[in-house]
Amino acid sequence: MTVRQRLLAILITGIGGTAAAAASFAMAVYDAANPEGVALVAAGEPVDTGRWIVTVRKARAGPTPPTGIEPLEPKTFVMVEFDADNRSAETSNVLTRLLAIDPPVPNLPDPIVYLTRDGWVAGGISPGMPERMIAAWEWPPALPPPRTLRLLIGSQIYKRRDNLYGASGWFDRDPVAAVELSVSPAAAEMAQ
Amino acid sequence: MIGAIKGLAGVLLAAAMLYGMQRTTPLYSDIISPVPVAGRQGERVDTSAFAIGVADVHLAREVMASSFGRTRTYTTSGVWVIIEAAAAAKQESLSLTSAKWLGPNGVRHALSQRFSAMSGMLGSERLEPGIPRPMLMAFEVPESQLSGATLLIARSALTPLAEEAWIEMTDVRAQDIRPAVTLGRGNRSQPWTLEAE
Numbered sequence: 001m002t003v004r005q006r007l008l009a010i011l012i013t014g015i016g017g018t019a020a021a022a023a024s025f026a027m028a029v030y031d032a033a034n035p036e037g038v039a040l041v042a043a044g045e046p047v048d049t050g051r052w053i054v055t056v057r058k059a060r061a062g063p064t065p066p067t068g069i070e071p072l073e074p075k076t077f078v079m080v081e082f083d084a085d086n087r088s089a090e091t092s093n094v095l096t097r098l099l100a101i102d103p104p105v106p107n108l109p110d111p112i113v114y115l116t117r118d119g120w121v122a123g124g125i126s127p128g129m130p131e132r133m134i135a136a137w138e139w140p141p142a143l144p145p146p147r148t149l150r151l152l153i154g155s156q157i158y159k160r161r162d163n164l165y166g167a168s169g170w171f172d173r174d175p176v177a178a179v180e181l182s183v184s185p186a187a188a189e190m191a192q
Numbered sequence: 193m194i195g196a197i198k199g200l201a202g203v204l205l206a207a208a209m210l211y212g213m214q215r216t217t218p219l220y221s222d223i224i225s226p227v228p229v230a231g232r233q234g235e236r237v238d239t240s241a242f243a244i245g246v247a248d249v250h251l252a253r254e255v256m257a258s259s260f261g262r263t264r265t266y267t268t269s270g271v272w273v274i275i276e277a278a279a280a281a282k283q284e285s286l287s288l289t290s291a292k293w294l295g296p297n298g299v300r301h302a303l304s305q306r307f308s309a310m311s312g313m314l315g316s317e318r319l320e321p322g323i324p325r326p327m328l329m330a331f332e333v334p335e336s337q338l339s340g341a342t343l344l345i346a347r348s349a350l351t352p353l354a355e356e357a358w359i360e361m362t363d364v365r366a367q368d369i370r371p372a373v374t375l376g377r378g379n380r381s382q383p384w385t386l387e388a389e
Contacts, residue, residue, distance in 0.1 A: 091302035118267050123305035128334040129270045166220040
């Protein structure tokens with residue numbers, strides 16, 4: 001191989017490598033500048049979030065939490081009914097991050113998730129046993145309860161080997177879908 | 193020419209070996225997973241830290257239990273599995289905190305959290321060396337996962353390389369499901385009472 005051939009080879013690999021790096025960088029910048037909007041799904045439509053299949057059904061607001069026992073000092077609860085089916089191989093809690101109110105409400109505590117069938121706080125949900133549940137947010141007294149609610153449905157992915165230990169596990173990812181619900185005020189019929 | 197073919201063959205062989213090694217490397221979670229100690233329902237299982245034996249298994253559609261003075265009915269979308277067992281520590285005082293129902297399809301069902309206030313429930317009391325204590329466990333399991341299951345019990349779900357009792361549940365049949373089981377408060381030596389309907 002002559003010196004001329006060798007130089008040509010070095011030049012071609014250099015140009016190719018630089019072009020590949022530039023293209024990759026440009027794509028990353030473009031993706032960051034134009035984030036893909038989340039898909040809007042209708043209420044009652046199942047959403048595959050990776051670990052869970054979630055179907056958001058309806059929302060209501062009222063003074064009675066799903067336990068059926070009104071707290072001593074009146075509070076307003078915003079409640080969202082949803083189904084969740086665990087697709088993983090292990091029992092898991094329905095993460096409070098699964099459903100997030102969009103845009104976020106300041107000073108809103110995490111919701112408490114109840115089972116619809118007996119009004120008890122939902123513990124772990126096992127695979128093969130889909131459950132209907134109610135997420136109840138204790139609404140700040142300073143704010144009026146919302147008329148409509150936009151929820152983001154979070155997602156998780158399974159990594160066979162994670163980047164730190166090489167262990168398998170589930171990792172949070174960006175929301176996959178949004179759902180818009182009208183909030184029916186249950187206050188009127190509950191008061192009687 | 194022969195040299196080029198040899199070189200190419202060497203590269204392909206190396207690539208195949210690396211691919212094989214990459215695919216067969218055990219996962220970190222497998223390397224540090226608990227060490228199973230096999231046992232069977234109705235027999236004593238000895239791990240180095242504790243001993244456990246499963247006495248009775250009750251299957252029910254509903255469980256009635258008193259909590260804070262009121263009797264509540266606990267429903268499930270599957271089947272309640274109530275396990276009465278006895279356990280003792282061996283060398284030092286310890287608490288057992290992890291129990292899982294490994295179904296025949298490989299799914300691990302965690303202990304139901306709904307009776308965590310019940311006395312005698314797994315994790316509610318510390319075991320002292322040489323003093324066997326009764327222990328209660330409750331699971332919610334789909335009906336298809338009843339027979340052929342294994343009960344996994346360990347001190348903690350997270351301790352790497354600790355021993356875990358793998359108790360083969362040989363005598364659990366779907367035809368033994370009862371409509372309801374009532375759990376009540378017991379005394380010091382037997383912390384709960386169980387009545388099946």
